Amino acid sequence: xxxxxxxxxxxxxxxxxxxxxxxxxxxxxxxxxxxxxxxxxxxxxxxxxxxxxxxxxxxxxxxxxxxxxxxxxxxxxxxxxxxxxxxxxxxxxxxxxxxxxxxxxxxxxxxxxxxxxxxxxxxxxxxxxxxxxxxxxxxxxxxxxxxxxxxxxxxxxxxxxxxxxxxxxxxxxxxxxx
Numbered sequence: 001x002x003x004x005x006x007x008x009x010x011x012x013x014x015x016x017x018x019x020x021x022x023x024x025x026x027x028x029x030x031x032x033x034x035x036x037x038x039x040x041x042x043x044x045x046x047x048x049x050x051x052x053x054x055x056x057x058x059x060x061x062x063x064x065x066x067x068x069x070x071x072x073x074x075x076x077x078x079x080x081x082x083x084x085x086x087x088x089x090x091x092x093x094x095x096x097x098x099x100x101x102x103x104x105x106x107x108x109x110x111x112x113x114x115x116x117x118x119x120x121x122x123x124x125x126x127x128x129x130x131x132x133x134x135x136x137x138x139x140x141x142x143x144x145x146x147x148x149x150x151x152x153x154x155x156x157x158x159x160x161x162x163x164x165x166x167x168x169x170x171x172x173x174x175x176x177x178x
Contacts, residue, residue, distance in 0.1 A: 024117065026124040032103075033081045033128045034177065035121060042077040046176045049098045049108040055091050055164045066094065072111040079114070081130060082107060082173040090164035097173035107173040114174065 027034040048066040053059025061068045086096065093109055100107040110118060118125065162169060 026128050028128050036078050037075045038077040041074050043074040051094050055089055075114045076176045078177045080175045085170050085172045093171040107175045110174045
């Protein structure tokens with residue numbers, strides 16, 4: 001447990017350090033809210049949008065699974081955030097994002113690192129027009145399959161492991177851009 005907390009703290013410090021140096025940028029283009037993360041370690045390989053895991057078991061650890069450690073290795077270099085947020089079980093959220101057809105589809109849940117980046121940039125994202133809370137992550141790796149790292153966006157700003165079957169989790173979809 002302590003090692004997980006240290007790892008989380010280190011990842012947040014790296015993201016925070018990069019943010020202080022303005023390595024990421026929040027953009028508004030044609031009323032779309034976008035994070036450009038191309039100045040930090042990133043990938044241009046589009047992320048998976050589905051999982052073979054469920055609300056009680058881990059999925060396969062490969063790039064075809066949004067919930068895997070492999071998928072969470074790097075943030076996608078540029079992604080759009082949906083304005084809508086919703087609640088539900090984790091697997092419901094994975095499928096709702098995958099099936100979202102707004103502006104041509106291609107939506108997914110953010111990985112853990114992308115959710116942490118959204119948290120760090122939340123003040124800029126609210127200035128750009130996002131409201132309410134940002135939402136959780138698609139990554140369930142690192143636990144027993146029944147929990148996921150969930151980033152809460154409140155006055156305290158916390159990252160915690162929560163039950164994937166809890167309906168009070170908020171989610172917001174993102175879309176990889178070219």
